[in-house]
Amino acid sequence: MVMSARDNVVSLYRRRGYEAVPVGFSLCPSLEEEYRRRGGTGWYGDGFGFAVHGIWEQPGRSGVFEQQRWFPGESFKPGTVFDAWGVGHEPGSEAAHHMTRMLHPLGSAMGLGDLDAYPFPDWDAEPSDDLRRTVAERHARGVAVSGGMECTIWETARYLRGMDRLAADFAEDPDFATALLDRITERSARRARAYAAAGCDIICLGDDIGTQSRLMMSPATYRRWLKPRLRRVIDAAKAVNPGIVIQYHSCGHVTGLVRDLIEAGVEVLNPVQPESMDFAQLHREFAADLSFNGTIGTQSVMPFGTPEQVKAEVHRVLAIAGPRGGLFPCPTHLLEPEVPWANIEAYVEACRSWGG
Template identity: 25%
Template sequence: MSYRQDVIDALNHKQTELTPWAFELTSEFSELYRKKYSCQSVEDDLRSHIMFGKYKKMEWLNESKYRDIFGVEWQLGDDGGDIGIPVNKPVTAESVEEYIFPDIDEVLLQKGLYSMEQDTEHFRMFRFTYALYERAWALMGMEDMLLNMALNVSATMKLFERIAEYNMTLLDRILTSDFDGVYFGDDYGQQKGLIMGPDCWRKFIKPFLKEMFAKVKASGKYILLHSCGDIEDIFPDLIEIGLDAYNTVQPEIYDLKKIKREYGKDLAFWGAISTQQFLTERTAQEVFDKSVETIKVLGQDGGYIFSPTHAVTPDIPIENIRAMLEAVNSVQWK
């Protein structure tokens, strides 16, 4: 089995013998798993097909608070997550032009690229977290960001432009390296519809996302976008600007048969086993059964990466993740 080739085939809508899979894990879940199974690498034990090259630097201010390279301070919660919530606002509508973006840390960047170049087994992705909209609201605050989309259009557009320029410079630095795809993390959705609405998304976000996607496509690499929530309204837009795969497909939001039927020829899907309302609450047998059912819907004719809908948190029983692994290995297409 070639993990890398199976993912490439899935992204090209080719049927593989087994549907490829990936497990993204929080550090707390990984620690619980390592203790139970005495393994060095949880990802290797779960045989995830995808690995990430990271470019992230944190300055810890105390045990539960850190500052990122953009000057945003994040307070961790007690839910076992690894991100937290921002507690300061480095940018206002009045200071967009004055804000100084961080220099690229060449040592840190090369470390992330080197880890990908040395891995010939997995499908390798460079992770752009907080790619555009998320970076804007992290710098400005979510409420202020949304208000400024309506009340300070020029300043908001300038902030997105400056973030995109920074990202394009970073893309220029990485796209000549040997890896397979770029993963953009940029949450747009809520439980029903887009946070800012599709028209606002098309005005402020789509033009810059299109530029970044075009640069990645020109390098011959795949494009994957993560957004929580319901973004079906912009699936046609994302297909138009070159998206290859969408993560994360929340089954409590999407009709899986419908999106496979209507968009599955153009868009690959990644996710669909719910961390929000399912994996924390159900038995291992229920997880196995739902996983098999989901694979048979989304995995038909390729175009699917089987996965939990988000990073696995410590409140999810380890046995349920093992049940997912058993399920994906039980559905053979050839």
């Protein structure tokens, strides 16, 4: 039987076997330009035959965002943009390429009154007609659909507040930290429910809780502040569609919290940075309960390896995963300007040539 790309991905994530290795990656702006220079048209995911298409539902807002109230007396470089949460993204120098400096609108907030006044974005728990239509259109093409909502709780909170201030709040003003996290969690739960109700196959949650070599916080801190809230978001989606696949992103080293993520309801871990974690070890310990997305290093083999080394790495991790699946091998992060185009082609060829 020939599976659709959609059914193949879901079967792979459920560790029920698969017929083809899916491909997927994200290109930085300069590599998107390279794709077009080489004759590519439209979205590169269509050009490379991606099996999963991501969608992002845009929110409304609970009030008017007034820059001068939340950034009093500040001026911004040309090109600065403010996202749905009101977080500013200010462009850097030419050497920074697409990287931006983040501006925290709640960095000077003094209490719960400021939270009450802040115009948080709002998502409806019921999907919009446009969202339902988009999912149905992608399904008609035979591809899986993932609802994007990374920066689910912790990262959004620290982008709003600033990491140093939020860490201090955990110790010095737990009421403020609780109120901020709860406001974000409530909105994320509604957003997850809407994605599930619209028919998404996968929800991509995530918060960076690891650094390059260790956890960003103690397990006790994670279990107090974030784990129960993540469970609440996942439960909201599963209440609508128990079969939806829950993927979770965290950069860096998170080995010490993988079991907690599984207990919270995570079913697929991304990106499994090989520079920070050993996929073979993770697979031995957790493959009965967890699938994986990533493992192809964007700090190592993708920018600095040869095409032959890229192919060998893809085949190595697929061999670890075995015939049941449980691994969608793909670059761990955005592919940056230094990645040779030949290595992108080698990754795609390695996936398509794998025969187990």
